[in-house]
Amino acid sequence: MTLLVDAHCHASPVWFEPVEPLVLQMDLNGVRHAVLTQALGQFDNAYQEDCLRRYPGRFASVVGVDATDPAASRKLAEAAQGGAVGVRLRPEARSPGADPLAVWRVAADHGLVISCAGSPAALLDDAFASLVRSFPNMIFALEHLGGWTRGDCDRSDAVRAGIFALADFPNVILKVPALGQLSPRDMRGKLPASGCVLDKWPAMIVLDMLARFGADRMMWGSDYPPVSSREGYANALHWTRDIFSQCPSQVVDAVFGGTAARIFNLGLSRG
Secondary structure (H helix, E strand, O other), X not given: OOOOEEEEEOOOOOOOOOHHHHHHHHHHHOOOEEEEEOOOOOOOOHHHHHHHHHOOOOEEEEEEOOOOOOXXXXXXXXXXXXXXXXXXXXXXXXXXXXXXXXXXHHHXXXXXXXXXXXXXXXXXXXXXXXXXXXXXXXOEEEOHHHHOOOOOOOOOHHHHHHHHHHHHOOOEEEEEOOHHHHOOOOOOOOOOOOOOOOOOOHHHHHHHHHHHHOHHHEEEOOOEOHXXXXXXXXXXXXXXHHHOOOOOHHHHHHHHHHHHHHHOOOOOOOO
């Protein structure tokens, strides 16, 4: 049985939903592990730590820290010591004081993965390239196909080429979102009895990025629970996996589980 890992989802009693509905969706769809990714602007990571204790081996935690907080470096180090495998930062995040890259250095020192939430403009800025070069051994996981799904992305040929160019950095990888982030449903259209109701054009950009980055640098994430207001968890998995239907099985296995399991040190056992 293929190991399924959800590389980008959320759980919180403050924003979104508690973890129990996520566990239900995972169980219904055969998803073994998930990476809890802290909501932007939320810097209290106690709930995610609790989820790891309550569901041992099921989750990994990507925490949030406020880089402008003078205590951010200490807090991030403590989170890493408490089991966090990553930290969610914007590309422009900088620390106060003499070392603006202090929080990035702590992440690198503790082997944390960076879940990078940013617009294409920020990711394609020279400052981001310099940042990636400064930490060649730290993984930068670009959320939502490098910001391609964001409403402020012009999706021009230049932006596409810029995201493709980031593949030149071996420590940059992509999170693959659900189709509903790329192609919103036409709410005036009639729903069929079954099958994908979304435009399939996003498949082209996903497969183009696969050709550029490779399956070992791409990983699917549901974006639960926001996905529940779009196509829903099951469709987010199955419709996105359909994009890879003509790919070798090892490619599918990597994108939908293997890459995330390796990057986030999740269990690699199958079954």
